[in-house]
Amino acid sequence: MNLFTITDLTKEYGEGGAKVTALNQINLTIPEGKFAVILGASGSGKSTLLNMLGCMDKPTSGIINFFDTDITAFSKHKMTRFRSENIGFVFQSYNLLPDLTALENVEFSTELAGLSRKDAENALSIVGLSERMNHYPAELSGGEQQRVSIARAIAKNPKVLLCDEPTGALDFNTGIIVLEALKKVHHRQKSSVLLITHNQEIAKIADIVITLRNGGVQRINENPAPLSPSEVVW
Amino acid sequence: MVIILKLTVRKMRSQIPQLLGLVLLLAVGVCFFITLFTIAWQLEETAEQYIFEHAYADVTFYGQFTDESVRLLSEQDGVRLAAGRNVRDFRQGGELERVFRVISLTDGINIPYIYEGRLPENANECVILKRNADAMNFIPNSAKDGVSGYGSINLGENSLTITGLVANPEYIYMVQNERTVMAKASRFAVVYVTPDFFPGGYNEIAVLADSEVLAPDGTFRTVTRKDQINHILYRNDLDELCSFAMIFPLVFAVLIAVVIYVILTRTIQKDKKQIGIMKALGMCDKKIIGMYLSQFCITAAVGALLGCFAGVFATDKIITILSSMFVVPALSFAFEPLLWAAAIIVSILLCAVSGMIALVRILPLLPAYALRSRIPKGRRRNTLPASSKMNFNTRYALKNSLRNKSRFFAVVLGMTGSYALLAFSFGFNDSIAETQSRYFNDFANYDVIISFNPLPLSFEHPASERIGESSKALVLHIEIRGENYMLAIVENNFDMVKIPNSELQNGVIVPEYFAQIWNVGVGDILEIYGYDAVISTITPQHLGLTIYTGYDYIAALSDEIPPVYNTLYGRSGNMSELTDFLITNNIDFATVDDDKTSFDSIMESMEVLIWFMILCSVILGFTVLYAVGLINLSAREYEYMFMGVMGYPHKSILLAHIKETLMQLTFALPLGFAGGYLLLEAIKGEFSSSNFVIAAKIEPLSHAVSALAVISVTAVMVIITSRHIGKLDIIEGLKAQEDG
Ligand SMILES: Nc1ncnc2c1ncn2[C@@H]1O[C@H](COP(=O)(O)OP(=O)(O)OP(=O)(O)O)[C@@H](O)[C@H]1O
Numbered sequence: 001m002n003l004f005t006i007t008d009l010t011k012e013y014g015e016g017g018a019k020v021t022a023l024n025q026i027n028l029t030i031p032e033g034k035f036a037v038i039l040g041a042s043g044s045g046k047s048t049l050l051n052m053l054g055c056m057d058k059p060t061s062g063i064i065n066f067f068d069t070d071i072t073a074f075s076k077h078k079m080t081r082f083r084s085e086n087i088g089f090v091f092q093s094y095n096l097l098p099d100l101t102a103l104e105n106v107e108f109s110t111e112l113a114g115l116s117r118k119d120a121e122n123a124l125s126i127v128g129l130s131e132r133m134n135h136y137p138a139e140l141s142g143g144e145q146q147r148v149s150i151a152r153a154i155a156k157n158p159k160v161l162l163c164d165e166p167t168g169a170l171d172f173n174t175g176i177i178v179l180e181a182l183k184k185v186h187h188r189q190k191s192s193v194l195l196i197t198h199n200q201e202i203a204k205i206a207d208i209v210i211t212l213r214n215g216g217v218q219r220i221n222e223n224p225a226p227l228s229p230s231e232v233v234w
Numbered sequence: 235m236v237i238i239l240k241l242t243v244r245k246m247r248s249q250i251p252q253l254l255g256l257v258l259l260l261a262v263g264v265c266f267f268i269t270l271f272t273i274a275w276q277l278e279e280t281a282e283q284y285i286f287e288h289a290y291a292d293v294t295f296y297g298q299f300t301d302e303s304v305r306l307l308s309e310q311d312g313v314r315l316a317a318g319r320n321v322r323d324f325r326q327g328g329e330l331e332r333v334f335r336v337i338s339l340t341d342g343i344n345i346p347y348i349y350e351g352r353l354p355e356n357a358n359e360c361v362i363l364k365r366n367a368d369a370m371n372f373i374p375n376s377a378k379d380g381v382s383g384y385g386s387i388n389l390g391e392n393s394l395t396i397t398g399l400v401a402n403p404e405y406i407y408m409v410q411n412e413r414t415v416m417a418k419a420s421r422f423a424v425v426y427v428t429p430d431f432f433p434g435g436y437n438e439i440a441v442l443a444d445s446e447v448l449a450p451d452g453t454f455r456t457v458t459r460k461d462q463i464n465h466i467l468y469r470n471d472l473d474e475l476c477s478f479a480m481i482f483p484l485v486f487a488v489l490i491a492v493v494i495y496v497i498l499t500r501t502i503q504k505d506k507k508q509i510g511i512m513k514a515l516g517m518c519d520k521k522i523i524g525m526y527l528s529q530f531c532i533t534a535a536v537g538a539l540l541g542c543f544a545g546v547f548a549t550d551k552i553i554t555i556l557s558s559m560f561v562v563p564a565l566s567f568a569f570e571p572l573l574w575a576a577a578i579i580v581s582i583l584l585c586a587v588s589g590m591i592a593l594v595r596i597l598p599l600l601p602a603y604a605l606r607s608r609i610p611k612g613r614r615r616n617t618l619p620a621s622s623k624m625n626f627n628t629r630y631a632l633k634n635s636l637r638n639k640s641r642f643f644a645v646v647l648g649m650t651g652s653y654a655l656l657a658f659s660f661g662f663n664d665s666i667a668e669t670q671s672r673y674f675n676d677f678a679n680y681d682v683i684i685s686f687n688p689l690p691l692s693f694e695h696p697a698s699e700r701i702g703e704s705s706k707a708l709v710l711h712i713e714i715r716g717e718n719y720m721l722a723i724v725e726n727n728f729d730m731v732k733i734p735n736s737e738l739q740n741g742v743i744v745p746e747y748f749a750q751i752w753n754v755g756v757g758d759i760l761e762i763y764g765y766d767a768v769i770s771t772i773t774p775q776h777l778g779l780t781i782y783t784g785y786d787y788i789a790a791l792s793d794e795i796p797p798v799y800n801t802l803y804g805r806s807g808n809m810s811e812l813t814d815f816l817i818t819n820n821i822d823f824a825t826v827d828d829d830k831t832s833f834d835s836i837m838e839s840m841e842v843l844i845w846f847m848i849l850c851s852v853i854l855g856f857t858v859l860y861a862v863g864l865i866n867l868s869a870r871e872y873e874y875m876f877m878g879v880m881g882y883p884h885k886s887i888l889l890a891h892i893k894e895t896l897m898q899l900t901f902a903l904p905l906g907f908a909g910g911y912l913l914l915e916a917i918k919g920e921f922s923s924s925n926f927v928i929a930a931k932i933e934p935l936s937h938a939v940s941a942l943a944v945i946s947v948t949a950v951m952v953i954i955t956s957r958h959i960g961k962l963d964i965i966e967g968l969k970a971q972e973d974g
Pocket residue numbers: 013014020021022040041042043044045046047048049198
């Protein structure tokens with residue numbers, strides 16, 4: 001069964017002269033349980049697509065099916081429920097709540113999903129941050145913040161992990177650590193992962209590579225032998 | 235819930251200054267409300283009970299009566315009790331002129347409330363109102379001649395030993411006569427004696443009755459309880475207290491709502507991204523609302539509770555202050571749970587509603603948009619022409635004010651409100667002085683008013699030859715539309731008060747205030763004693779409001795009113811010789827100085843209230859200006875930092891800020907000017923009665939002081955801002971831009 005089935009998806013921003021077509025009539029299927037990478041140049045519509053899949057925004061037209069359910073028909077309330085039940089987000093700019101410690105940031109998410117503090121602590125140990133869980137985001141490095149953000153996304157064991165350039169702001173070594181954490185989660189929790197990057201090398205660790213261009217799907221490549229993060233270099 | 239709670243608490247901690255400002259505003263507003271309403275409710279409850287238990291007469295007849303008239307009256311249907319009594323004023327001349335009103339006690343009507351001592355038992359003893367004893371320094375001197383007394387009073391040839399200190403519901407206010415409604419307790423005293431102090435006969439009958447009572451023979455004037463000046467003043471003060479209790483907190487409420495709106499709008503804009511994150515993680519709107527509103531509701535509850543407790547202290551303080559105006563024994567603070575609950579609930583609702591208004595703007599956003607940095611409002615529309623001749627500062631200031639209208643106008647509103655309240659409070663003081671000056675300088679043209687039993691016009695009163703100029707008048711208490719008013723029938727050339735006396739022959743001259751409440755104008759008909767009198771003109775009057783007309787006009791209207799007079803208005807002549815004569819002959823009189831003294835004591839008692847009002851306005855105004863200023867500053871922080879990053883020097887950033895502040899002042903000062911008058915006009919009616927009509931006026935000095943106060947606080951805010959801009963960290967500014 002397919003995780004996402006996307007039909008004729010279009011997203012436009014603005015009106016009149018200022019109108020931007022970010023996604024133009026996209027058709028795409030993403031199978032369950034895969035590690036998929038979305039590649040594309042800046043402005044090609046990657047983030048826009050991820051937002052639609054994560055029920056963070058509504059398309060202008062078209063349909064997205066999550067398994068059998070049309071998520072584009074959701075009310076705002078259902079969109080919120082869908083996000084808290086099924087989706088884990090990892091943002092490019094970490095987006096941690098500055099008033100909460102690392103652990104509390106993760107707990108924030110588990111609490112919403114009705115899970116316990118133990119789950120939050122587990123998630124932090126998966127990303128290797130058990131030692132620093134009582135620090136505030138301002139006291140953590142960028143890579144550490146990003147790993148907290150991953151812990152927050154995986155703690156509730158979501159069906160899908162959506163990651164928008166999680167390594168964009170990180171140096172090579174830290175980037176590798178973050179990618180390894182994601183792979184580990186993918187294997188352990190059997191979550192499907194969708195990862196945005198504009199880095200061709202990172203695409204080598206994926207099962208599927210979707211390339212976007214000017215708001216359309218340029219090509220889809222299956223990767224029979226994905227590398228492990230430690231094997232890629234950029 | 236644990237984490238959300240933690241987050242809420244931490245968010246509150248990070249904006250303690252704003253929340254403290256809010257607590258202060260709420261506390262002051264609630265304190266005002268609780269204090270005034272507690273006093274009003276307690277006053278009504280205590281006073282009504284006092285009136286009932288001490289049998290304040292339902293009707294009083296004035297005239298010449300015998301035991302027989304009292305007996306006949308008691309047999310009337312509906313009369314529960316009737317008692318004759320004598321009331322006579324004794325004047326002590328000399329350097330310390332004092333009036334002692336001596337009243338004979340009755341069995342069961344107008345019973346004194348005894349603070350200490352006992353009632354008199356023979357004609358050589360008396361009790362005196364406690365407030366008089368306090369003001370005149372009658373100190374207890376124990377066990378003299380076997381009677382523990384408080385000194386004695388000499389009235390002509392009599393010397394009375396004071397055996398007790400009392401209060402009486404008929405003297406809640408020190409009403410000496412129609413014009414001297416709040417006599418000074420050191421100049422006018424009320425003394426109760428046994429009936430045998432006076433020889434036979436009575437000049438008053440006090441009645442307790444369940445229905446209307448027919449006046450007995452010999453009645454000269456009938457006054458029901460509700461028409462007694464003492465009672466009217468009491469009811470008026472109750473109403474005034476209630477309307478004060480409403481108006482001030484209402485102004486507070488509006489300002490509090492604006493402050494909360496501004497704080498919350500600001501917080502939410504700042505937290506927009508965090509709200510986006512929370513939404514992205516699946517937190518529903520209800521929880522987000524709960525998180526933000528609970529901060530304000532907790533603050534509201536804390537502020538309101540503080541206000542309630544402050545009210546406990548304020549209430550007793552204010553009652554002490556008010557006791558120089560009126561005395562109701564046993565009036566004190568009482569816990570009114572309903573009032574407290576109302577204050578707390580309204581405060582919370584106020585905060586919740588104004589918070590909701592701020593929240594609804596951001597909550598409908600989908601997380602994808604909430605996560606983005608804010609698009610400046612009107613970015614495209616308000617770009618000012620670069621070629622403009624205006625320099626950077628002016629352009630920047632102008633642009634800011636256009637870009638963030640609600641914040642700009644919140645500051646303007648804060649300034650306006652502070653100015654208006656200050657100008658109003660000072661203006662209230664001015665208005666009372668103005669009222670006094672209009673009466674004594676512009677209206678009253680007499681030195682003395684002498685009252686006696688009616689004499690035929692052709693008969694000269696013995697006092698008239700001792701007065702330089704005098705004028706005869708018949709002063710009557712008449713009923714118009716169910717209320718009591720004073721009518722003075724005067725001679726055609728009457729010039730003892732400034733009225734257009736050429737109009738005396740043409741009809742009745744009506745005070746402006748009456749014309750307003752009756753809704754009548756010149757030429758309209760007014761029914762007096764069943765006759766249709768024409769209103770010939772309307773004049774402004776402020777004290778002892780009286781309808782004037784001429785003997786000629788009354789004669790033409792009816793032949794039922796005989797050509798008699800009961801009042802002499804007099805001017806100049808030898809005043810001290812005249813007063814000596816009047817005192818020795820026991821003739822009732824009041825000099826213009828008496829009236830002035832009485833007015834001064836009204837002023838004195840009001841002054842405390844006015845200063846209380848001014849103090850509240852100052853606290854309120856400064857709190858608002860400070861709170862709004864702080865919010866404005868924190869909103870600007872990033873802008874100023876960014877300007878610093880771009881290389882604008884501190885001076886030019888500050889100059890931009892000053893220009894914006896000046897612009898706000900330009901809006902606020904004229905608005906506040908108008909607002910002050912509006913408030914004054916609105917409250918003027920509440921303070922007006924048939925005895926006292928305020929002439930609204932705000933002196934230029936009051937305006938100047940109010941404006942100066944607002945400008946000073948604004949200047950302090952600018953200094954704080956300047957220091958803050960100086961301390962801004964450019965690195966942090968860059969980081970903030972990155973984050974945004
Ligand atoms: N809220 C918005 N309003 C207007 N235009 C937008 C908005 N969001 C995105 N766009 C436009 O839509 C297009 C696609 O944006 P998107 O963020 O999906 O690109 P992206 O592939 O994620 O690029 P990058 O790699 O730089 O993040 C861009 O041209 C962008 O300018």
